[in-house]
Structures are given as C-alpha cells and as structure tokens.
Amino acid sequence: MKVTTVTAAFACIVLLGGCGSTTTSRVATGTGMGAASGAVIGSFSGNAGRGALIGAGVGALGGVLVDEHQRGSFSNN
Secondary structure: OHHHHHHHHHHHHHHHOOOOOOHHHHHHHHHHHHHHHHHHHHHHHOOHHHHHHHHHHHHHHHHHHHHHHHHOOOOOO
C-alpha cells in the first residue's frame, strides 16, 4: 500500500511540477504539490512535517527540471 501511494505521489509531483509558464510558477507549483504530497505520505509514518519538507524539496527539483527541459537545456546530442 505504501509503495503504491509513494509512487503515485511522486508521479503527481513530477507531472504537476510542469504547470505554469514561467520558471517561478513551475518551481512554486512543484514545491507546493511536493509539500502537500510529502505531508500526506509522512503522516502514514507519523511524521508529516519531515514528509512535507522532503516533498517540497523533491517538488522544487521536479519543477526546475521540467522548466529546463521545456527551455531546451537538455538535448540528445
């Protein structure tokens, strides 16, 4: 159960990290969704605060990566 929940939350963080049209909005969306998802996942283990902090970090990273990808910073050359 926990593995499925964690996987689904991570997928949501990555997908929703791309919402927005500017770098700031993409990172903010990723951070917010990551914090919310992390708090939910952390509450299963009894530590929602730590989960929210970890989720916010992962969400912010996801937002930055999606932004860099949409700018074309990553290439296959």
